[in-house]
Amino acid sequence: xxxxxxxxxxxxxxxxxxxxxxxxxxxxxxxxxxxxxxxxxxxxxxxxxxxxxxxxxxxxxxxxxxxxxxxxxxxxxxxxxxxxxxxxxxxxxxxxxxxxxxxxxxxxxxxxxxxxxxxxxxxxxxxxxxxxxxxxxxxxxxxxxxxxxxxxxxxxxxxxxxxxxxxxxxxxxxxxxxxxxxxxxxxxxxxxxxxxxxxxxxxxxxxxxxxxxxxxxxxxxxxxxxxxxxxxxxxxxxxxxxxxxxxxxxxxxxxxxxxxxxxxxxxxxxxxxxxxxxxxxxxxxxxxxxxxxxxxxxxxxxxxxxxxxxxxxxxxxxxxxxxxxxxxxxxxxxxxxxxxxxxxxxxxxxxxxxxxxxxxxxxxxxxxxxx
Numbered sequence: 324x325x326x327x328x329x330x331x332x333x334x335x336x337x338x339x340x341x342x343x344x345x346x347x348x349x350x351x352x353x354x355x356x357x358x359x360x361x362x363x364x365x366x367x368x369x370x371x372x373x374x375x376x377x378x379x380x381x382x383x384x385x386x387x388x389x390x391x392x393x394x395x396x397x398x399x400x401x402x403x404x405x406x407x408x409x410x411x412x413x414x415x416x417x418x419x420x421x422x423x424x425x426x427x428x429x430x431x432x433x434x435x436x437x438x439x440x441x442x443x444x445x446x447x448x449x450x451x452x453x454x455x456x457x458x459x460x461x462x463x464x465x466x467x468x469x470x471x472x473x474x475x476x477x478x479x480x481x482x483x484x485x486x487x488x489x490x491x492x493x494x495x496x497x498x499x500x501x502x503x504x505x506x507x508x509x510x511x512x513x514x515x516x517x518x519x520x521x522x523x524x525x526x527x528x529x530x531x532x533x534x535x536x537x538x539x540x541x542x543x544x545x546x547x548x549x550x551x552x553x554x555x556x557x558x559x560x561x562x563x564x565x566x567x568x569x570x571x572x573x574x575x576x577x578x579x580x581x582x583x584x585x586x587x588x589x590x591x592x593x594x595x596x597x598x599x600x601x602x603x604x605x606x607x608x609x610x611x612x613x614x615x616x617x618x619x620x621x622x623x624x625x626x627x628x629x630x631x632x633x634x635x636x637x638x639x640x641x642x643x644x645x646x647x648x649x650x651x652x653x654x655x656x657x658x659x660x661x662x663x664x665x666x667x668x669x670x671x672x673x674x675x676x677x678x679x680x681x682x683x684x685x686x687x688x689x690x691x692x693x694x
Contacts, residue, residue, distance in 0.1 A: 324693045325353045327410035331361030331421035336369035339416050341497040345686035351693040359383050359421045368592040397424035418454035426461040441468035442475030443632035450630045452537045491684040492677025495615045500679040502594045523560035530603035532610050534566035542647035547578035549652035554585040561585040605659050614642050615676045623669035640672035
């Protein structure tokens with residue numbers, strides 16, 4: 324059976340490279356990969372680390388690309404690949420435009436679709452936007468749904484999707500364990516983190532990531548002002564790998580400027596981001612993946628969103644929703660920095676996202692179709 328794995332962003336690559344490795348260990352499967360390069364530079368970082376060379380690279384990224392133009396180019400580009408490759412199954416991951424268009428293009432050709440990280444729901448089509456609708460479109464198309472948690476499987480059941488649903492754990496935990504145990508660090512990036520750690524010796528480190536579209540504009544400006552106030556404390560330092568999107572960078576440039584206690588650095592590759600998580604006292608983010616990765620390292624996560632498709636972390640106590648209000652962000656960060664009991668309660672909470680063997684389970688289920 325020929326299986327085509329389609330992805331285009333850094334988060335997809337992180338969560339799918341363990342799946343590709345596991346699939347290739349299964350007898351009877353011919354595994355091909357197609358990347359859309361929806362995130363060109365950030366995607367290439369992960370491909371290099373994982374030693375994964377795509378069989379097809381569409382390289383569809385354009386500066387300032389609108390969502391409708393991106394969707395059109397993805398749908399037709401992936402369609403042409405499917406016509407040439409003629410796979411027996413397509414595998415997509417998560418909630419990106421690449422995942423949605425990959426599933427839709429496969430549906431138009433009656434090719435079965437497996438959805439990794441299925442069933443995540445926030446309940447609000449504009450938070451996260453457009454990811455919430457992307458994943459809802461994939462769900463009725465797919466015939467195999469790899470839910471990371473029982474909560475995700477229950478969300479699918481509420482949409483009358485009950486067959487082909489498998490609770491596997493989240494493959495991001497697989498990627499985290501593999502990365503920590505096997506990948507040698509890039510010395511230039513390692514030296515950069517060493518220099519930052521030395522510069523901030525004795526300070527409490529807050530790791531910040533932000534890039535969500537729903538926070539562009541006023542929300543991003545409020546986040547920037549909050550970061551400035553957090554970095555103004557003499558006992559606190561902010562480590563901020565900057566997303567390259569100009570909707571993030573331009574706002575941070577305007578508000579933050581050059582501040583001694585705020586280290587704005589280039590995006591880190593995956594192993595160095597995991598290392599940065601290990602250095603910090605807490606993570607402040609609007610990312611989805613960080614909500615899963617930080618608890619695995621015992622780090623509290625404050626989520627600058629009003630909703631999350633990962634409620635398991637909130638329920639377990641590893642994550643807390645705080646929105647993008649400036650005063651709320653500052654207050655919640657200072658509480659964790661100043662209240663040892665509050666910090667310890669989140670740091671010691673149970674990680675609900677898996678045991679590091681999700682990719683093996685997924686590969687076995689797909690291989691079972693071959694017999």
